[in-house]
Structure formats: C-alpha cells, structure tokens
Amino acid sequence: MELTLLCFKIFFARILDVSIGTVRTTFIVRNKNKIAAVLAFFEVMIWFIIAREALNTELKSIWIVIAYSAGYATGTFIGTTFTKYFVNGIVGVQVVSKDINKKDIAKIRKQGFGVSVMELTDDYEGIKKQMLYFQINNKTLKKLITLIKEIDPEAFIIVNDTKYIQNGYLK
DSSP states (O other): OHHHHHHHHHHHHHHHHHHHHHHHHHHHHTTOHHHHHHHHHHHHHHHHHHHHHHHHOSOOOHHHHHHHHHHHHHHHHHHHHHHHHHSOOEEEEEEEESSOOHHHHHHHHHTTOOOEEEEEEOTTTOOEEEEEEEEEEGGGHHHHHHHHHHHOTTOEEEEEEESOOOSSOOO
C-alpha cells in the first residue's frame, strides 16, 4: 500500500512539474521572462520535493522508476497540449505557390488575414511564383492552412514562431 501511494504521488507530481516546465519553455521562447521565472520557481519546488522523496525512500521497486518516467512523459504531453491551445502566440507563415492569383489573395483577405505578396522567379525552371507572408495568432493557423490548401494543395508552407511584431495587421 505504501509503494502504491508513493508511485501515485511521484506520477502526478511529475505530470505537474513537467507540464509547468513545458509551458515555461514556451514563455522563454516568446520573451515572457517574468512569467517564465515564476513558473520555474514552482516547477523546481515540486520537482525537488518529489525527487527527494523518491530517492530517500527505503522502498526498492522498479515501479518507482516507472511512475517517475511515466509522469515525465505524460507531463510532456499535457504541457505541449496546454501550450498549443491556451498560450497565445504569433506565428509567421510563408507560402510559396505558382498557382495563387489576385483573386485568391482577395479571398484570403476577405477571410480576415493580412497578407504581403512578393513575386518570385524560380531560377532553376524560370517559373513565376508568389510568396505570401502572414503574421497571425497561432489559434488561426489551422484555418489559414486549410484555406491555402483549398486554393493550392501543392503550396509550400513554412510556419515559424514570432518573438516580436510591431504595426501591421494581425488576426
């Protein structure tokens, strides 16, 4: 019974501290250092308490290691899922296409997306292409990609996190 309780404590504490750590890392990447510092305090406090208990027990069992590892893995999954759906961020999207025209760009803008367009020439084949450039809220990314794929299923799409944005149109 004591072993089972210890394994549950380790498992759930690791979920909590690793989830916090995953979210903290996202805030660091987005230059939200004060929030990241507060999260780091709680992350390490939880980790220290549970790691000390796990290492100082007289119980010897592979189940302690499994609970520790499973909590870490589960915490990573929960933390990345939480970040994806609940942490606002801005992403830059670049789309390269030979099939997108002015009518398609108007359709994209009508959906509420600000877009900058550059004309390109493929030096290898001499084909004219367009590069569309967006800065959008990460929560609208799926909608934009769906729209781009409807217009040109062959479009080359690149998505990057954006640390800083000033001026412009953002959806």
